[in-house]
Amino acid sequence: MGSTTTEVLQQQxxxxxxxxxxxFRLGKEEFGIDxxxxxxxIRMPVITRVPNAPAYVLGIFNMRGKVVPVVDVTQRLGxxxxxxxxxxxxxxxxQVNNVLVGFVVDAVSEVQRIARDIIVPPPALMENVxxxxxxxxxxxxxxxxxxxxxxKLLDLESESETE
Amino acid sequence: MDEMxxxxxxxxxxxxxxxxxxxQEIMSLETNPDGDTLNAIFRGFHTIKGTAGFMGFENISSLxxxxxxxxxxxxxGELEVTPEIIDALLDVHQVLTEMVEQVATQGNDGGIDYQGxxxxxxxxxxxxxxxxxxxxxxxxxxxxxxxxxxVLDKVLSDPQFGKRAxxxxxxxxxxxxxxxxxxxxxxxxxxxxxPSEVSESKESxxxxxxxxxxxxxxxxxxxxxxxxxxxxxxxxxPSQPAVSxxxxxxxxxxxxxxxxxxxxxxxxxxxxxxxxxxxxxxxxTQITESLVQEFRGHELIKKLQETMAxxxxxxxxxxxxxxxxxxxxxxxxxxxxxxxxxxxxxEFGKEIKVVLKGEETELDRSIxxxxxxxxxxxxxxxxxxxxxxxxxxxxAGKPRYGTIWLEAEHQENHIVIRIRDDGRGLNAxxxxxxxxxxxxxxxxxxxxxxxxxIYNLIFLxxxxxxxxxxxxxxxxxxxDVVRTNIEKLKGIIEVDSKPGEGTTFxxxxxxxxAIIQGLLxxxxxxxxxxxxxxxxxxxxxxxxxxxxxxQQEVICIRDDIIQLVRMDQMLNTxxxxxxxxxxxxxxVGFAEHRIGLVxxxxxxxxxxxxxxxxxxxxxxxxIAGSTILxxxxxxxIIDVIELIRNAQRARLLRGSNVATAS
Numbered sequence: 001m002g003s004t005t006t007e008v009l010q011q012q013x014x015x016x017x018x019x020x021x022x023x024f025r026l027g028k029e030e031f032g033i034d035x036x037x038x039x040x041x042i043r044m045p046v047i048t049r050v051p052n053a054p055a056y057v058l059g060i061f062n063m064r065g066k067v068v069p070v071v072d073v074t075q076r077l078g079x080x081x082x083x084x085x086x087x088x089x090x091x092x093x094x095q096v097n098n099v100l101v102g103f104v105v106d107a108v109s110e111v112q113r114i115a116r117d118i119i120v121p122p123p124a125l126m127e128n129v130x131x132x133x134x135x136x137x138x139x140x141x142x143x144x145x146x147x148x149x150x151x152k153l154l155d156l157e158s159e160s161e162t163e
Numbered sequence: 164m165d166e167m168x169x170x171x172x173x174x175x176x177x178x179x180x181x182x183x184x185x186x187q188e189i190m191s192l193e194t195n196p197d198g199d200t201l202n203a204i205f206r207g208f209h210t211i212k213g214t215a216g217f218m219g220f221e222n223i224s225s226l227x228x229x230x231x232x233x234x235x236x237x238x239x240g241e242l243e244v245t246p247e248i249i250d251a252l253l254d255v256h257q258v259l260t261e262m263v264e265q266v267a268t269q270g271n272d273g274g275i276d277y278q279g280x281x282x283x284x285x286x287x288x289x290x291x292x293x294x295x296x297x298x299x300x301x302x303x304x305x306x307x308x309x310x311x312x313x314v315l316d317k318v319l320s321d322p323q324f325g326k327r328a329x330x331x332x333x334x335x336x337x338x339x340x341x342x343x344x345x346x347x348x349x350x351x352x353x354x355x356x357x358p359s360e361v362s363e364s365k366e367s368x369x370x371x372x373x374x375x376x377x378x379x380x381x382x383x384x385x386x387x388x389x390x391x392x393x394x395x396x397x398x399x400x401p402s403q404p405a406v407s408x409x410x411x412x413x414x415x416x417x418x419x420x421x422x423x424x425x426x427x428x429x430x431x432x433x434x435x436x437x438x439x440x441x442x443x444x445x446x447x448t449q450i451t452e453s454l455v456q457e458f459r460g461h462e463l464i465k466k467l468q469e470t471m472a473x474x475x476x477x478x479x480x481x482x483x484x485x486x487x488x489x490x491x492x493x494x495x496x497x498x499x500x501x502x503x504x505x506x507x508x509x510e511f512g513k514e515i516k517v518v519l520k521g522e523e524t525e526l527d528r529s530i531x532x533x534x535x536x537x538x539x540x541x542x543x544x545x546x547x548x549x550x551x552x553x554x555x556x557x558x559a560g561k562p563r564y565g566t567i568w569l570e571a572e573h574q575e576n577h578i579v580i581r582i583r584d585d586g587r588g589l590n591a592x593x594x595x596x597x598x599x600x601x602x603x604x605x606x607x608x609x610x611x612x613x614x615x616x617i618y619n620l621i622f623l624x625x626x627x628x629x630x631x632x633x634x635x636x637x638x639x640x641x642x643d644v645v646r647t648n649i650e651k652l653k654g655i656i657e658v659d660s661k662p663g664e665g666t667t668f669x670x671x672x673x674x675x676x677a678i679i680q681g682l683l684x685x686x687x688x689x690x691x692x693x694x695x696x697x698x699x700x701x702x703x704x705x706x707x708x709x710x711x712x713x714q715q716e717v718i719c720i721r722d723d724i725i726q727l728v729r730m731d732q733m734l735n736t737x738x739x740x741x742x743x744x745x746x747x748x749x750x751v752g753f754a755e756h757r758i759g760l761v762x763x764x765x766x767x768x769x770x771x772x773x774x775x776x777x778x779x780x781x782x783x784x785x786i787a788g789s790t791i792l793x794x795x796x797x798x799x800i801i802d803v804i805e806l807i808r809n810a811q812r813a814r815l816l817r818g819s820n821v822a823t824a825s
């Protein structure tokens with residue numbers, strides 16, 4: 001459970017040379033996370049605000065009887081997101097280290113199978129994205145998909161202390 | 164493969180269970196070294212040896228074998244029970260526990276060094292080896308039949324036996340009775356085959372006459388018509404009692420089979436499902452209400468309402484039935500105490516005994532688990548700070564032995580647990596001084612506090628009265644953590660004390676954590692729920708005077724001055740309302756503390772299923788959890804205890820005259 005995206009993929013991948021990711025859009029960038037983390041992708045639900053919670057916590061919602069928190073990762077990633085909620089706006093509910101949490105994205109594109117050998121490590125600096133949470137980059141023809149280190153990205157507790 | 168896993172699982176469950184009772188039995192052997200206890204311990208080790216041997220755990224099996232050898236000497240009376248032997252047995256217990264846990268995690272029992280322990284056991288065994296050796300088997304028979312006699316005596320001498328409902332027996336009694344009868348039967352069968360043996364075992368095992376009359380009594384008592392066998396003819400008797408005891412034994416065995424072992428996860432799943440059912444039921448109720456509004460008078464509406472009422476009833480019953488499956492007697496928790504106290508008493512050179520009361524009181528399993536740490540901590544405190552040294556006690560005119568009482572009882576919807584000692588009591592002056600020193604209270608406040616209030620200062624974070632730091636207590640985190648743990652369980656803890664006479668900690672806990680009655684309130688358009696159990700009364704802001712004292716708003720209700728908390732400010736709602744007109748004050752309290760929560764609207768009362776906020780959010784100040792309403796909305800539950808505590812702390816520091824207590 002405590003393993004990173006790559007490790008999980010290495011274990012799960014039959015061929016060992018392809019990754020299955022879900023790609024989504026946040027602001028101008030396109031990101032990808034391992035599909036194995038994903039529990040559900042839903043339209044923006046009715047969210048109950050949680051008072052006195054950290055600012056990135058948008059609130060909690062009812063996912064078929066389970067209370068699940070929803071967070072906004074844009075600030076952490078350093079990307080700008082359109083605040084407007086459209087039909088495209090989705091919440092991706094993931095399970096990381098046994099914790100369920102949802103995060104808001106502007107749009108979900110598709111599930112991609114990408115060859116492992118096209119993934120390159122992130123550059124030390126990226127123009128619009130905080131590379132701390134980036135595991136690698138995948139170049140696909142016209143597109144650049146930024147692969148996220150989800151456990152790191154969502155381990156908000158330890159982060160908030162240093163912020 | 165699966166079969167093996169299952170076997171291993173049941174080995175672990177069984178062995179852990181035996182180890183748990185063995186611990187107490189070894190402890191009681193020290194004060195009460197009688198045959199029954201010895202036999203019980205022997206049997207415990209014997210069973211472990213057998214199953215471990217079968218499973219191929221040779222280390223466990225050989226260590227238990229050594230312990231058994233020692234116990235055998237004790238049973239034969241060749242050795243006296245000494246503290247040294249008790250220590251060795253406890254050590255065996257300890258090592259066995261480690262081995263079993265290693266089996267659980269690694270699947271083997273190797274790598275734990277127990278040779279030294281074996282040496283000790285052998286040395287102890289040799290000590291009085293010159294005593295005449297009886298044959299092992301006859302000693303065993305003697306010992307076991309002593310047990311039988313005890314149980315039979317106990318049961319048969321009970322005039323209520325016939326009337327006593329069979330489910331009044333404890334599982335141990337069942338097991339013993341069952342075993343006793345089985346062994347009697349075996350005994351008789353043996354005697355029938357070999358009459359020469361009768362005379363040999365005559366002294367120790369019940370003679371056929373005794374058994375015959377015993378079983379006769381038993382049956383007469385249980386109002387069965389029975390032809391009493393004349394006790395005169397020992398030779399003829401065996402077959403008759405054998406049959407009747409078999410019958411009784413069989414009927415008892417039927418009873419014993421009424422309990423089954425269930426994986427906790429299944430119960431948790433049931434509990435979750437019943438929670439979901441309650442939510443669904445609530446939703447249905449809401450829809451039904453709307454339908455009734457719209458289609459009043461329709462013939463189907465009446466049927467719907469009837470069905471709804473029925474579903475309502477069944478859901479509530481089902482819920483409480485499932486809840487009951489999770490109830491565990493608090494004995495599970497209390498029984499750890501004697502061992503802890505024994506070890507600590509030794510360490511501190513004190514003499515302390517433990518008295519348990521109300522062990523049968525039942526509590527939700529999850530609560531019991533959470534209580535372990537606080538309880539252990541308080542027991543340690545009592546041993547360390549509470550109970551004096553024997554010399555000190557004698558000087559004070561008290562018995563050498565200090566006593567710690569652990570008591571539990573039901574009070575309405577709550578469980579009350581008391582940890583009481585007859586030690587030196589708390590020193591109010593010293594506590595006050597410490598609190599002042601550490602800046603926990605202001606001097607003005609200190610002057611006003613009564614003794615009881617001062618005692619309760621020990622629960623403040625960063626408080627410790629221990630002059631010296633010992634390995635067990637006095638690290639200055641103690642009672643604060645205890646209180647936090649208890650409050651997590653929606654419970655409260657208080658302390659009272661009399662100098663020279665002792666200290667009492669009282670813990671009050673809800674029976675279960677899963678479902679509560681909530682009062683729904685609206686605060687600036689947002690809906691929250693306040694646990695109804697802590698709501699004392701609700702008043703309109705228009706009906707009572709509200710003052711500001713030292714920048715703190717208070718409301719005067721009758722003679723009470725109650726501190727107000729503006730919920731919109733506390734909850735940081737997007738809009739904040741300044742005026743206090745046409746609003747409500749929910750007066751909430753725990754123990755004698757009261758505060759008033761200012762809300763905008765009252766939306767009614769609902770049974771709610773508490774859901775945690777999940778691991779991601781953990782602790783949110785002022786919020787105790789969440790629940791899902793009938794319409795699917797998630798709302799938050801206000802943490803009343805925390806709000807009261809905050810108000811309390813603010814008051815202690817501010818040093819104003821505002822009272823939260825009334």
